[in-house]
Amino acid sequence: MADKKRNERRKKDLIKEIRNQIKEKVKALRFDAQLTGKITEIGGNYIRVSDNEDGKTYQVNITEKTQLRRHFGGKSSLSEFSLGDEVNVIGRYTDKTKSIIEAVLIRNKSIQKR
Secondary structure (H helix, E strand, O other): OHHHHHHHHHHHHHHHHHHHHHHHHHHHHOOOEEEEEEEEEEOOOEEEEEEOOOOOEEEEEOOOOOEEEOOOOOEOOHHHOOOOOEEEEEEEEOOOOOOEEEEEEEEEOOOOOO
């Protein structure tokens, strides 16, 4: 009888541990950085964006996985971007101060060509 209870307890603990691991993996997949702002600087593999809501400036890093899009979803390139363009950025924060973002998607709302 004691073995049965011990096995059930182990089973519950194992299930709890697996659930926690799944939660952590799902959390890692989410994009926690989303902002809309204007471009203040353009570099080789980054842009600086001033947030419309709080005025804070973010460095948005562009990698080979980053999708650059025009306003209506057409593909774009960094050469089409200009200072003052309004952009939407979706990605992940890479530092604790939440001022550097690794972008997954940057949509330039100022470029409307299809």
